[in-house]
Amino acid sequence: MVSCLVSRGYDPLALSEAIEKLVCKGDLRRYYRVVRGGRWYGGIATADCCGCNLRCVFCWSGAPRDQPHKVGRMYSPEEVAHKLVSLAKRREYRLVRISGNEPTIGRSHLLKVVELVEQTGGITFILETNGILIGSDTSYAKDLSKFSRLHVRVSIKGTTPEEFHRLTGARPEAFELQLQALKNLLDHGVRCHPAVMLSFSTREGREFLIRKLSDIDRVLVEEFEEEYVFLYPHVVERLRRAGITPRVAYSPDSIPEELV
Numbered sequence: 364m365v366s367c368l369v370s371r372g373y374d375p376l377a378l379s380e381a382i383e384k385l386v387c388k389g390d391l392r393r394y395y396r397v398v399r400g401g402r403w404y405g406g407i408a409t410a411d412c413c414g415c416n417l418r419c420v421f422c423w424s425g426a427p428r429d430q431p432h433k434v435g436r437m438y439s440p441e442e443v444a445h446k447l448v449s450l451a452k453r454r455e456y457r458l459v460r461i462s463g464n465e466p467t468i469g470r471s472h473l474l475k476v477v478e479l480v481e482q483t484g485g486i487t488f489i490l491e492t493n494g495i496l497i498g499s500d501t502s503y504a505k506d507l508s509k510f511s512r513l514h515v516r517v518s519i520k521g522t523t524p525e526e527f528h529r530l531t532g533a534r535p536e537a538f539e540l541q542l543q544a545l546k547n548l549l550d551h552g553v554r555c556h557p558a559v560m561l562s563f564s565t566r567e568g569r570e571f572l573i574r575k576l577s578d579i580d581r582v583l584v585e586e587f588e589e590e591y592v593f594l595y596p597h598v599v600e601r602l603r604r605a606g607i608t609p610r611v612a613y614s615p616d617s618i619p620e621e622l623v
């Protein structure tokens with residue numbers, strides 16, 4: 364009886380607050396790599412930040428996620444935007460992003476970086492997020508709606524609340540925050556799409572999620588992006604320790620072209 368009353372898993376919103384204290388100070392945010400180029404999206408400049416509000420078993424981020432205050436250094440929005448845009452121009456990329464961990468932690472920093480990138484003209488900012496913070500506060504989506512060159516990719520962890528709990532260790536109810544993020548973004552006219560981690564999902568789970576997305580807006584089903592685990596050695600070790608085996612996964616040197 365008592366166990367029925369005990370919440371299973373951590374609260375990602377409480378974790379967000381704790382991590383924000385470690386990796387943000389005013390408009391500053393801690394990063395472990397600024398900046399790198401890459402083939403994703405056909406070419407994109409990326410700054411990798413520290414600190415996340417989830418603990419996915421398939422995560423490829425090591426110390427920058429688990430000891431985020433011990434790696435890298437603090438950067439101002441001006442410094443990050445300048446380095447992103449400079450690399451994008453040198454390599455003729457049209458896209459930039461913040462990746463590595465969860466970019467929505469430290470809202471004032473993120474908004475300033477997006478604003479500065481937008482002011483340079485011609486470059487689109489891809490916001491890759493797990494959606495937890497945007498789903499928990501509709502004013503976040505409203506703040507993002509003032510940018511015209513922004514696209515939000517909401518990376519959903521699994522297809523059901525139970526699968527989300529198994530993959531992230533967070534309380535199952537927080538699964539809904541990711542879906543709510545998509546709804547909040549669409550309600551405020553922000554361009555977005557769902558990317559869904561399907562490596563561990565059943566057919567029934569996938570159908571459940573498709574119905575949920577369809578209930579929000581059919582366009583989310585049409586733009587549904589599939590994500591799969593890439594088996595970097597430390598990811599394999601994390602999965603082994605968690606006792607979780609993916610149904611579908613790829614080695615880093617044989618990632619299908621359509622997933623790049």
Ligand code: SF4
Nearest residue numbers: 415417418419422464
């Ligand atoms: S949301 Fe991304 S960065 Fe955070 S734990 Fe999950 S995979 Fe890692």
